[in-house]
Amino acid sequence: MTALHLRGNLQLKRGQFELNTGAFDIPLVGITVLFGRSGSGKSSLLRAMSGLDQHTRGQLQMNQQIWQKGAKSLATSKRDIGFVFQDAALFPHMTVRQNLRYGVKRLPNQLVKGHFNETVDQVGVANLLDRSVETLSGGEKQRVAIARALLMQPKLLMMDEPLSALDWRAKAEILTLIESVVKVTQIPVLYITHAPAEVERLADRIIFMDQGRIDRIETLKQALSNPDSPLFDDQGVVSVLEGQLGSSENGLQRLQLGTQTLWISPLQTLPKQTVRIRVLARDVSLALSDPTDLSIVNHLEVTIAELIPQPDFRVLVRLNLPCGQFLFAEVTEHSAKRLKLCPGLRVFALIKSVVLAE
Amino acid sequence: MMLFGSEINLQPVWLTLEVATYTMVILMLIGTPLAWKMAKMDSSTKVLLEALVALPLVLPPTVLGFYLLIVMNPNGPITEFLRLFGFEGQLTFSKTGLVIGSVFYSLPFAVQPLMHAFESIPSRLLDAAATLRANALDRFFTIVVPLSQRGFLVAATLTFAHTVGEFGVVLMVGGNIPGETRMVSIDIFDHVESLEYTQAHILSALMLMFSFLVLLLVYSLNRRFGVKVG
Numbered sequence: 001m002t003a004l005h006l007r008g009n010l011q012l013k014r015g016q017f018e019l020n021t022g023a024f025d026i027p028l029v030g031i032t033v034l035f036g037r038s039g040s041g042k043s044s045l046l047r048a049m050s051g052l053d054q055h056t057r058g059q060l061q062m063n064q065q066i067w068q069k070g071a072k073s074l075a076t077s078k079r080d081i082g083f084v085f086q087d088a089a090l091f092p093h094m095t096v097r098q099n100l101r102y103g104v105k106r107l108p109n110q111l112v113k114g115h116f117n118e119t120v121d122q123v124g125v126a127n128l129l130d131r132s133v134e135t136l137s138g139g140e141k142q143r144v145a146i147a148r149a150l151l152m153q154p155k156l157l158m159m160d161e162p163l164s165a166l167d168w169r170a171k172a173e174i175l176t177l178i179e180s181v182v183k184v185t186q187i188p189v190l191y192i193t194h195a196p197a198e199v200e201r202l203a204d205r206i207i208f209m210d211q212g213r214i215d216r217i218e219t220l221k222q223a224l225s226n227p228d229s230p231l232f233d234d235q236g237v238v239s240v241l242e243g244q245l246g247s248s249e250n251g252l253q254r255l256q257l258g259t260q261t262l263w264i265s266p267l268q269t270l271p272k273q274t275v276r277i278r279v280l281a282r283d284v285s286l287a288l289s290d291p292t293d294l295s296i297v298n299h300l301e302v303t304i305a306e307l308i309p310q311p312d313f314r315v316l317v318r319l320n321l322p323c324g325q326f327l328f329a330e331v332t333e334h335s336a337k338r339l340k341l342c343p344g345l346r347v348f349a350l351i352k353s354v355v356l357a358e
Numbered sequence: 359m360m361l362f363g364s365e366i367n368l369q370p371v372w373l374t375l376e377v378a379t380y381t382m383v384i385l386m387l388i389g390t391p392l393a394w395k396m397a398k399m400d401s402s403t404k405v406l407l408e409a410l411v412a413l414p415l416v417l418p419p420t421v422l423g424f425y426l427l428i429v430m431n432p433n434g435p436i437t438e439f440l441r442l443f444g445f446e447g448q449l450t451f452s453k454t455g456l457v458i459g460s461v462f463y464s465l466p467f468a469v470q471p472l473m474h475a476f477e478s479i480p481s482r483l484l485d486a487a488a489t490l491r492a493n494a495l496d497r498f499f500t501i502v503v504p505l506s507q508r509g510f511l512v513a514a515t516l517t518f519a520h521t522v523g524e525f526g527v528v529l530m531v532g533g534n535i536p537g538e539t540r541m542v543s544i545d546i547f548d549h550v551e552s553l554e555y556t557q558a559h560i561l562s563a564l565m566l567m568f569s570f571l572v573l574l575l576v577y578s579l580n581r582r583f584g585v586k587v588g
Contacts, residue, residue, distance in 0.1 A: 047485075052489070077493055103489075106492055
């Protein structure tokens with residue numbers, strides 16, 4: 001099976017705002033995140049791509065199927081997409097079951113309609129079916145919205161900041177759900193967010209939006225290895241490490257990075273084995289020898305790959321881990337000189353805190 | 359018919375109810391698409407339409423009636439046009455004319471509540487329905503109509519009641535032909551003119567009770583469901 005591609009060049013003018021993407025070709029594999037500040041045109045782009053905004057102009061095609069040509073556009077209802085809205089957008093005059101059935105009833109006959117129960121179980125809304133939509137919590141609403149979109153058997157799932165209206169606990173639940181859904185169904189996802197942590201947790205690819213343009217499209221790895229990436233605008237540079245969860249000891253849980261071990265706060269809720277963690281560069285210090293009289297638990301032996309000068313007398317140090325992943329540390333220019341840091345040098349990275357990518 | 363010991367001719371009452379029912383049905387059919395179009399507009403055309411629709415609220419009914427009388431006269435273009443389709447008779451001083459006049463007169467009472475109801479439906483619900491493969495008409499009947507139920511109820515009630523209460527327009531357009539175009543409000547006027555106060559009292563009391571009940575219904579809907587009127 002060849003991968004899906006979304007190719008085109010879209011324009012959309014709404015009042016003061018102007019979307020003008022430039023030519024793009026997005027391979028739709030796994031989760032593609034649309035990332036940018038608010039007002040950068042993420043939502044407009046998704047609305048233009050889904051056909052929800054009739055003022056859209058330009059070209060768009062999904063593989064061979066033309067979705068937009070000039071002012072002519074294929075109706076949203078014929079695009080084989082599923083859409084999850086920011087605040088779920090459930091129909092308030094229907095029960096959960098009626099919401100879920102709404103789209104299913106309208107599916108063309110050639111599509112098999114047999115997955116209702118499986119989907120409902122998978123998304124965890126089986127016990128909500130006869131509830132009125134208005135009695136649901138934020139997290140439950142978003143679950144129903146995801147189930148409703150999945151039941152359309154879409155070729156592409158679009159999600160517009162599905163977590164933004166949720167509290168942190170519901171956020172964590174829905175994130176886990178999205179991950180598992182993508183894994184099981186293999187449906188590619190276009191996902192809008194302005195939260196770097198969500199990007200680092202979910203993204204395979206990132207579309208960076210800036211002032212109504214598609215600035216660039218990068219894989220997560222490419223984006224994270226660029227210290228100037230817009231992902232780092234708010235919190236500074238972040239490294240994302242992927243590891244396998246292991247056993248717990250003394251209130252800490254093992255995270256295996258190849259032969260090295262990180263100790264992190266235990267994660268009872270996550271059933272999966274491989275997780276991504278995010279480490280802020282400013283939470284990583286360097287030492288020439290392995291200090292033993294220190295409260296910091298996580299010491300990793302690493303090799304310096306490069307030193308990248310930063311503003312304000314700071315230096316960003318890229319460190320190679322034996323497992324092939326890399327880690328950023330931020331130190332002052334003064335320390336870098338005092339320790340005589342240089343590429344190739346073996347040092348110890350002391351990690352003050354590790355956060356599971358949200 | 360004997361009512362409270364007096365002989366009352368109820369023919370005007372039945373005529374009034376008949377005209378009001380026709381008017382209501384026609385206004386629901388015309389007002390709904392009009393209100394929907396207006397709710398979706400965000401340009402100066404909308405302001406223009408809003409002002410036009412609201413005109414009958416401020417115009418003296420005689421003005422509206424006068425223009426309608428001119429436009430619908432037996433040699434006028436509208437009547438001529440209808441003759442092409444086999445229409446016989448005339449629009450003025452007939453029941454058909456009464457209904458046409460009432461439709462114009464009560465238009466704002468249908469359009470305004472419907473428009474407010476439509477405007478209060480979040481557009482993302484319609485977007486969601488579109489992504490669930492519902493076309494525009496489908497979305498209208500499965501999302502918009504059920505969510506605007508109260509707007510429809512208010513619009514229907516108000517147009518009906520307002521038609522029952524009109525005077526100026528029906529007098530101008532319909533005249534005062536007994537059994538043909540004499541409606542309750544005109545009938546009361548006639549009774550008063552001929553000093554038949556008993557009949558006037560009875561009919562007036564009926565109208566008063568009817569109007570009060572209708573408003574009571576509308577405002578209790580308003581209170582319970584937050585329906586906007588006017």
